[in-house]
Amino acid sequence: MMPEAVLCQAQAEMIEWQNSGMSVMEMSHRGKQFAHIAAMLEADLRELMAIPANYKVLFLQGGATAQFSFIPQNLLNGKTKACYLNTGAWSEKAIKDAGAICEVLVSASAEETKFTTIPERARWVIDAQAAYLHYTSNETIHGVEFQSTPENTGLPLVVDMSSNILSREFNVSDFGLIYAGTQKNMGPAGVTVVIVRDDLVGHASNMTPAVFNYAEQAKNQSMLNTPATYNWYLVGLVLQWLKAQGGVAVIEQRNIAKAARLYQAIDNSTLYRNPVATTCRSRMNVPFILADESLDAAFLAAAEANGLAELKGHRSVGGMRASIYNAMPDEGVTALIAFMAEFERTH
């Protein structure tokens, strides 16, 4: 979901951007108009996340999934091992792809609870010789979210923040590297943000393609080759919208309230159930199952007829899933809760 104000602005500027005589997608990425758009994009992200000056901000292509491979290629720096937390489907993919590049130590896994918990910090096994510790701050499929940043791990912390970046406050200094696809809270798919501490840049293996080498891209303001210009522009519009809302602290309070109302409705019902431990429920993705799964199809059909789209759970877990990212207004959650109550009453 995109903020409607962003879609309206993009629509108004589609044919011509600010008296430039052209659409953003027609601009040379080396021209002065696009340079302005790119500079605003980085400045706004730095402001919204309070990114310190000793971090590079890169805008790449390929999705967070490409980074599953390029993070070890860039960060190993002669080491042979990396630590990973396994808290769901996205962690598993990151672990699998890193495994083709280096030795992976799974420091902790929630597989035995079917990814409905986050393993206690005290039980994590961390190897001080590893290059970094990787985790996924929010698991979209399982609806599991870290409620705080892991502490005292002794390793550079690398986080896949694709699905909760800008939804809550993070202290960037806690991390060695933050990465995120843009398609959840930052705009349309097609841009991958990498925020990386200076000392971790410049050690890529020779095998790393130049466009995925953090040092090369940092030197070239992420324009080593033609970037996805129109996507950068759209992400920039979303960041401006977020600033206009009051920034991350304000949207976080709204997200807390939206999620609380939806979980309460689920917990108070007899038809719906969320399987995740209350200590690590996601504010972004709320999976729920129906007590009688033969009602699934009827639920989805009735939901769509009521204008509630994209509620089907991921094929790997089934059931339902409500994604309530930043752009989902309070009214969307209210409508969903009302629909769920009415469906429960009539079924």
Add this chain to the structure above:
Amino acid sequence: MMPEAVLCQAQAEMIEWQNSGMSVMEMSHRGKQFAHIAAMLEADLRELMAIPANYKVLFLQGGATAQFSFIPQNLLNGKTKACYLNTGAWSEKAIKDAGAICEVLVSASAEETKFTTIPERARWVIDAQAAYLHYTSNETIHGVEFQSTPENTGLPLVVDMSSNILSREFNVSDFGLIYAGTQKNMGPAGVTVVIVRDDLVGHASNMTPAVFNYAEQAKNQSMLNTPATYNWYLVGLVLQWLKAQGGVAVIEQRNIAKAARLYQAIDNSTLYRNPVATTCRSRMNVPFILADESLDAAFLAAAEANGLAELKGHRSVGGMRASIYNAMPDEGVTALIAFMAEFERTH
């Protein structure tokens, strides 16, 4: 430059695509609406280029530049060497990046003519043990274009067609692999098309990230991870526009005429000069230098004041460059020629 009709349609459909209740950029890439957009995109490209059934068509991210590394990673298949023709700046980049993956034999180079020629076929040195022969069908910076496809090389032919794909007819069966960034003749930046013959798929090295492994992406209809959905949609609109123009054969005739008029104007002037041999002048990119280069700045300023944007030559070669891709209408070339004549008259 984008066809104006495409921008208008994208504008009209920005908020809601065809009664779907949402913008294309809000669609799940697994949903039925986007599945339709994706299927149309591939079908239209197959139709426009007459792509045989034994070729896969992939839509990736990262630009053609990323493929400079991933082509050898996917195609070497146990071999240790690849042949490359060096006909300009883009060839050079492809050669450099491949050199990090395998041994590169430069089969021929036009460096000694400062990339104003294409070396004679008879003088190419081809190693039959190489995995493939790579060339760049159009060099945007030097304005050099192959007027026919290399024949009887004995190796799978791999071509970077980024800047002349869909501008002229190609026989896809002549190639092992065709790749192209979309930002010249297919739409905005952010999608990379790879058209690859079946027998070349499935031999990627273990180091190849899954999202750049042709076999993995072919199995997943290029949706191993979230693709750049809105960019796919825009490329699809450009392909529909091209079909409405009459297809590649029709646009090729228009491109021939546009380029001929511009080269004639340059050749008939005393102020302007194109340095490229007439046998390999590009129909897409027409570089020209002013006899008095102290007039460059005045030329560019006057051009921009006359609504003629993006005429500055690439920083590596200087001078001017007119890019006259498919979307550039005849009137754009007419206006440029008139401006150039007037500038020459008054300077």
